[in-house]
Amino acid sequence: MSQPTPSLDLTSCDREPIHVPGSIQPHGILLSLDPETLIVHQAAGETRGAVGRVVDRLPGEHAEAVLGGQVVHLIRSAGMPLTEPLYLGAISAPADPCRHLDVTAHQRDGVLILELEPSTPHPETAAQTLATVRRISAELDAAPNLARLIQVASREFRRLTGFDRVMIYRFLDDGSGAVVAEAKADNLDPFLNHRYPASDIPKQARALYLQNLIRVIPDVDYRPDPLVPPLNPATGKPLDMSDCSLRSVSPIHVQYLKNMGVAASMSVSLVVDGALWGLIACHHASPKLVPCELRESCKHVGQILSQQIKAREDAELHRQTARLTTVREKYLEALVQAASIEQGLLDAIAPLTKLVPCDGAAVVVRDRVSQAGHAPSEAETRALADWLLQHDSSRPYATNSLVRHYSPAAAYAEQASGVLATVMSREEPVVLLWFRAEHIETINWAGNPHKPAEPGGGMGQLSPRSSFETWKETVRHQSRAWSLAEIEAVARLRRAVLDLSQQATLKELNVQLRRSLADKEALLSQKDLLMQEVHHRVQNSLQLVNSMLQLQARQTSDAQVKAQFEEATRRIMAVSTVHQRLWRSDQIQSIDFGSYLEELREGLLEAWGKAWAEHIKVHAGQVLVPTNEAVVLALVVTELLTNAVKYAYGGATGPIDVIAREDVQKVLRVTVQDQGMGMPPKVTPKSGLGSRLVRSLIGQLGGELEVESQSTGTKFILTVPLAARANQ
Template sequence: MNPPNALDLTSCDLEPIHIPGSIQPYGIMLVADAASGRIVGYAGTKGVSPTLLDKPLQEIVSWSVEAIRSALPRTGIHVLGDVTFDGILRDAIAYASGAHIVVELTEKVEGTRIDAALLAVLDTLDVHLERAQNLTELAAEAARIFQRLTGYGRVMVYRFVDEDAGVVLGESTSEGLPSFMHHHFPASDIPRQARALYVRNRVRVIADVHYEPAPITSASSDLRELDLSDSTLRSVSPVHLQYLKNMGVAASASMSIVKDGMLWGLIACHHHEKRELSLDTRIACQSMASNLARLIKVREDNELYRERVRLRSQEDAILTQLGPDISLNRLFAQSGEDLAKLLGADGFAAVQGGDLYCAGKCPDDPAVRAMAEHVRVSALAKPVATRQLSKQFAPAAEFTETASGLLAVTMSTEVPTILMWYRAEQLQTVKWAGNPHKDVTHDPSARLTPRSSFEEWAESVQGRARDWTLAETESASRLVRLLLEARNNSRIRELNTELTTTLRENEILLEQRGLLLKEVNHRVQNSLSLVGAFLRMQARAATEEVRTELEEAQKRLLAVSLAHRRLYLDNSVEIIDLSRYLTELMDELTSSLEGGWRDAVQLDLSPVLTDAARAVSLGLVANELLTNAVKYAYEGRPGPVNIRLEQHRETLRLIVADRGPGMNSGIAGTGFGSKMLRVLMHSLEGSLEYEDNHPGVRAIVTAAIRGNP
């Protein structure tokens, strides 16, 4: 099956939906200059005198611009409270947009205030969510809860799956409405830039899809490019409005389900007539969506944990068959079916040089050898796992009935041993909400339009197998490591008597190698020490400003010295444990600071294996970010700093968070440290972002675990 999102949707993905220049007219927008505090633009004020321009914003909202600015988060909104405008009591929120402060006003809705009664209802709904036994029940219960909160006719829990398509996991509908349960929606239905906004602005409402956009009016200031990423009233794309009209939807709302900082799915709400949501209801929905994301994470983590325990017990059972008198060759021959069953595969094959072992349903021998050669190098660094092998290895299209899915790992024996698990094609029928191919135009100059049909359309999926789970790929890696260890132990036992002399010679060579490595390390350390001594000597006669820079240079030199020493202490000189390196680096750095910093800096580091060059760069980045916290958050005095290292598939995140005065403390400078951070992030091909920590600052470094070859 060709992916329904294979159409080039560049024109849609490039639409600047965050700067529409207009709002939905059910609310009012006031745009003030952040410096003067005067209103420079407005929208949605039909019937209100244009004398709003140049008025002080404080006359309208009773908040000064300075007070608003100090209360605003770096991204997102701040609730100002009740404001009476044009004789009507309204809810007011504010957010920053470039050099402007934007205030949005919406009419209050009776019976939706966040009070003790509503909080009690939300607590009861939380309990209902927690009682769900699995993801299916959780999605169904969530759909019912959000329908109760919003009053919309149809509420769907929508999860993103393969190739960014989506599938409806849970649904609650009013009587008479068609169901989209288990239906798939192509990735093209939600453009790339819209997904990014969903993470930032987590509740969005279109009160009436037939609305006429209210343009932003200004006098001297041109506000057509005003960024409305945080707006609750932002006018939406005409393509999306037509999409909703084609579905027969008159009003919609969506709440983002964000797990680990990434968009997991959406709560999608549709209604047959126009419908607004009050600010209090939006906030309640956002809170419930956050709780739902946490529960999803807990259930997925628990499921992963149970699967890991199950697999490890089965691994132990297989390894017990590898006694002192059995070789790997005999193990493969005798336990091939058990190895296939371990990972829920239909077949298992092992290739080592001219030897070939197959168990269960496998392709013919030439095909197995061809696949082994195809994955031999790539499966050495990490497991190769695919549910659609023919996309990566074209000849696999000839044997999808036995090997549509492949999980392969390479054991680094003298002659590489490639272990491969196969899964047969899993024929299935995917239900789409409308034919995702039907409205595709083949004219590259044609204007992109939304789909016009959402009637159920079924498509047969071929050439795909059941997906490999994270626990299964981990198990394959672990099994290879354990088999390699067992093989090496067995060989040592078998050859011990015959190779005593050879082993002794090897020991002498290893000792010589160790001495050589120590000598090299000793000389490098001496050279680095000389440079450090030279920096200290220069600092004595330098001015205070130069002395400070030289001391910073010594700390950076320490990070490089520690990385080099770490290399020559480890068994591997190419791959090192980043968490261990950062722990030792932070210990040495904090010991050089004023007393109390060692206890103030808290580490939460997940083990991440990376190459030495990236470890050195990340160590220097961590050093700079800690130095920034010392300087700007606490002015040199000890204060709480949390350093966290996370791994998300092939990406790592290094987070340095303080509890200082916040974003206005001058974290982003133009000095040498800031320039070096930019250079380091460029070399890592990563990104460095700062967030408000309420209070304090969170610096988030995102980079690939391995660099491009």
């Protein structure tokens, strides 16, 4: 009975720690050092021929003892820290002065890493190399479009490096990759337009391509040289070799290249807007060493190509955006003329199909559906809109294979395999949809994409596929992809329509507001007339009472009675002052008690004479007091001030302060204090109309009155809980 074939876990490739292989490719030497002391921590490579010592004797030695003083000078001259690999120059090998080594250095996790590789004579001078790079840059710059650009790049890169095959490999949205340009030797089969599954380049490999822009394998048949010791003694961890040129390669990748018939390879990253756009992938049928100087030129050309790719894509995006903007503006003009935005969306369905290249479109407004071109049925469109309402509406929804996400779409895949949609409103609801018909595509895969790996020698081990022969796959239920410009055009349309809708709403609200304001003005005019009449009547009544009291005061000869009439007059004046302030204020529920005290003071000074003007002071911030309580408080303050004026200084003038403050507990504290002779110890103001009136008024307020009297003056402290009163 045969054993079942173990399932292949392709994610194991994603988990392979390729940045810490613990070994190097043997064509060079690697040393990890302490950046301060330059003591060697780890070493790898064939060191006997270059430095005259076996590798396991190097840890613990000083860099100068291993490589000579020249390399120490190069390190010190470079400056620290070296966050990126830097070519320091060439040195003579200590054990073989006729042999030269290229030295590069960088730092990683507090460790200084030196890499030494054979320095091969370059046929070009520095000036010639610069001229070559400039010529390539000019060739790239002259390319009229992206397709021509990458084809020129593959040709020029092969001319620069001498590799048998140079491919421009682009990563696609689904993670797979495609060879979009190729320059090759005549005897090689083409890989142009061949697709490769995402698993061919695992996630962690792509991350390293973003970090280390160039990767060279001079000979796939190499035997790795291990680091000695395996762990860095300074950190106790494996050495992170992410930025190392000599870093040993994953055995799976080595076997992958061998299966392709490749003996040497080089990859240069193409990075656009911080993302890995693709690779310049170079293959050679025999071992091939790429010296440091040539690698630097390749890296520079790769960066130039990345910039040119971005420029072409940005230009194409700009052209599409400009065209779509013109169409959008015409569409919006039609919406403005409609009776309502919703009706305009339903009526202008034909222009909607021109906004974005599509095969059909639909607008769903509540239970109404308007369609044009090739589209699902109304019921199917309404159901799709309901499904879209469950998604994030802040950005358009775009897919070129709706059936992958929404299984009912299989019924109408021929008419609408792709959909681009935006939700204008969830409450109404309002949804705009564009459809693209099925686009049957035949993809040429480099080998079977459904079998990217094969079982290896052990349980769970993988080996890359052995065949890269063209494997054709027919893909259905997908449409042409929506471009970034088209998706952004729909996003801008959504914002513009929402703006129009808000403007229409604001316009209607403004009409309603103007009507409301007109009604309010009419009511206010009536209110002003009524209030003016009431004000005059109240003031006339108070003036009549005041005149009668003054007349009675003049007719009596009894001084005590005369004084009582005058006190009554002042009380009437306090009530009149509150009323005057309410008449001038926009608020009738409350009054600024501090300002009111100032007006009360002015009114009392008219009765007491200007001699008191410089002595009676009011200290109060803005304290809002309910109107009904302001009248009561005014009467209390009037009584307390009258008492101080009459008795504090024995008929003379002197300082009297009125202080009003509100604390955080919403308690109003009013203090009336003088600096007079004080009340006699046995005297307490409990009798008389004024005292009885004060006690009665304080009771109405729910407040308390404290009296502090010494030989240096008397202080009346009134506390009133405003918050408690407001809640009653």
